[in-house]
Amino acid sequence: METARRLSIRAKYPFLPESREYLAKHGLTIESFADPVYSRIVERAKARILDAANYGDNIGPWNLSDDELVELASFPLSIVMITSIGDRRLARRFALAESSLAVKLLEGEGEEVVLKIAREVFGMDVRVEKRTISGIEYDYSLGLKDYLRGALLFNKPEWKLVNRIVERGRVLVTSHELIRLMKDRIMDYVLELIDRAWGKPPKLPKPLEDAVKELRENLPKNLIEIELGSELGGPETWPPCMRAIRERLLSGENVSHFANFALASFLINIGMKPEEVLSLYANRPDFDARIARYQVEHIAGLRGSRTRYTTPSCSTMRTNGLCVKGGELCGGVRNPLTYYRRAMRRKLKLDKDKAEVGRERGEAGGEAMREARDEGGNAAAEGQSNNTR
Numbered sequence: 001m002e003t004a005r006r007l008s009i010r011a012k013y014p015f016l017p018e019s020r021e022y023l024a025k026h027g028l029t030i031e032s033f034a035d036p037v038y039s040r041i042v043e044r045a046k047a048r049i050l051d052a053a054n055y056g057d058n059i060g061p062w063n064l065s066d067d068e069l070v071e072l073a074s075f076p077l078s079i080v081m082i083t084s085i086g087d088r089r090l091a092r093r094f095a096l097a098e099s100s101l102a103v104k105l106l107e108g109e110g111e112e113v114v115l116k117i118a119r120e121v122f123g124m125d126v127r128v129e130k131r132t133i134s135g136i137e138y139d140y141s142l143g144l145k146d147y148l149r150g151a152l153l154f155n156k157p158e159w160k161l162v163n164r165i166v167e168r169g170r171v172l173v174t175s176h177e178l179i180r181l182m183k184d185r186i187m188d189y190v191l192e193l194i195d196r197a198w199g200k201p202p203k204l205p206k207p208l209e210d211a212v213k214e215l216r217e218n219l220p221k222n223l224i225e226i227e228l229g230s231e232l233g234g235p236e237t238w239p240p241c242m243r244a245i246r247e248r249l250l251s252g253e254n255v256s257h258f259a260n261f262a263l264a265s266f267l268i269n270i271g272m273k274p275e276e277v278l279s280l281y282a283n284r285p286d287f288d289a290r291i292a293r294y295q296v297e298h299i300a301g302l303r304g305s306r307t308r309y310t311t312p313s314c315s316t317m318r319t320n321g322l323c324v325k326g327g328e329l330c331g332g333v334r335n336p337l338t339y340y341r342r343a344m345r346r347k348l349k350l351d352k353d354k355a356e357v358g359r360e361r362g363e364a365g366g367e368a369m370r371e372a373r374d375e376g377g378n379a380a381a382e383g384q385s386n387n388t389r
C-alpha cells in the first residue's frame with residue numbers, strides 16, 4: 001500500500017474522466033508504443049491483465065507502479081490488448097479485478113475521495129451523515145434508488161431494506177458499505193469502456209503485437225471461468241427491450257432490421273453461438289438460412305471485416321424506439337449488456353444460495369443448483385422463430 005499512498009488520485013483510479021483527460025494531454029497514441037521509451041507502460045499493462053487473470057477478485061495493489069504515467073496509461077492500454085485478444089471472459093475478469101483493486105484502494109481513502117467518485121463518476125445521491133446507532137457507526141446516507149440498485153444484488157440479510165435504517169427516503173450506510181456498493185458500478189463502468197472498444201482492435205506496433213502474443217501464451221488455461229462463468233442466461237435475465245423484440249418475433253410480428261440486428265448482436269455478445277442465434281429465427285416464414293447465417297456470422301465477426309459488432313447502447317435503442325418504458329425498469333444502465341450482467345450476477349447468487357440451503361437441509365446441493373438452472377432455461381431452447389432480416 002506504500003506505493004498507493006504516494007500516487008495521485010487519477011493514477012489510482014484510471015477510469016476517472018479526469019484521468020483520461022490528463023492522459024489525452026500527453027498525446028499518447030497506439031503508435032507511440034513502437035518507441036521503447038514506453039516499454040514500462042507496456043509491461044505494466046501486461047501485468048494488469050495477468051494479475052486480473054490469475055487473481056480476479058483477490059487482486060492486491062502489489063504491482064502498482066510509482067510512476068503516474070505508467071499507472072495511468074497502462075489501464076487503457078490493457079483494454080486495447082484485451083480487445084486484441086478478443087476473449088469476453090478475460091474482459092469480465094479484468095473488469096472484476098480492476099473494480100476489486102479500486103475498492104481496496106478506496107478503503108484507504110478519506111471521505112472526500114470516496115464522495116467525489118460516488119457523486120461525480122456514478123452520480124450517486126450520497127450525503128455525509130455521521131451517526132452511531134446500536135453500536136454501528138454510519139458515515140453516509142444514500143438515496144433509496146441508489147441503495148436498492150446495488151443492494152438488490154446481495155443476498156445477505158443485512159442488505160435487505162427491512163433490516164436497514166431508512167429516514168425520509170434515505171438509507172444509512174457505513175463507509176465500507178458505500179464502497180462495496182460502488183464496486184459493481186466500477187465493474188460495469190470498466191466493462192462499458194471495454195465494450196466501446198470491442199470489435200475494433202487497432203493495428204498494433206510490433207512491441208504491442210509481441211506483448212499480446214506473450215499474453216496469449218501465458219494466460220492460464222481455463223482461468224477465465226469466473227463470476228458469470230460460461231453459463232448463458234435465459235430470457236428472464238435479458239433487458240426488457242430484448243425480451244420485447246423476442247416476443248414480437250415469436251408472435252410473428254414484423255420486426256425492423258435494426259431491431260433484428262440489436263437482438264442478434266446482444267445474443268452474440270452474451271456468448272450465444274451463431275447456430276443458437278439462428279435457431280431463434282428459423283421458424284420465420286421468410287427465413288432464408290443462407291442469408292441469415294451470413295448476417296449472424298457477420299455480426300459475430302466471423303466474416304467480412306472480422307469485427308464483432310457491439311450491442312447498440314441504450315441511447316441508440318431509444319432513438320430507434322426500442323427502449324421499454326424509457327428505461328425505468330433498468331436501473332440507469334447505458335447498455336443492454338450491463339442489464340444482462342447484473343441480472344446474471346443476481347441469478348448466480350440465488351443459484352448458489354439455493355445450493356447452500358439444499359446442503360444445509362441435508363439435500364443434494366447440486367440438485368438444487370440444477371433445478372435453479374432448469375428454471376432459468378436457455379434462450380436457444382425456447383425462441384424458435386424468424387429470420388434476422
Ligand code: SF4
Nearest residue numbers: 239241314323327330
Ligand atoms: S434502458 Fe437500455 S436496457 Fe433498458 S429497456 Fe431501455 S434500451 Fe433496453
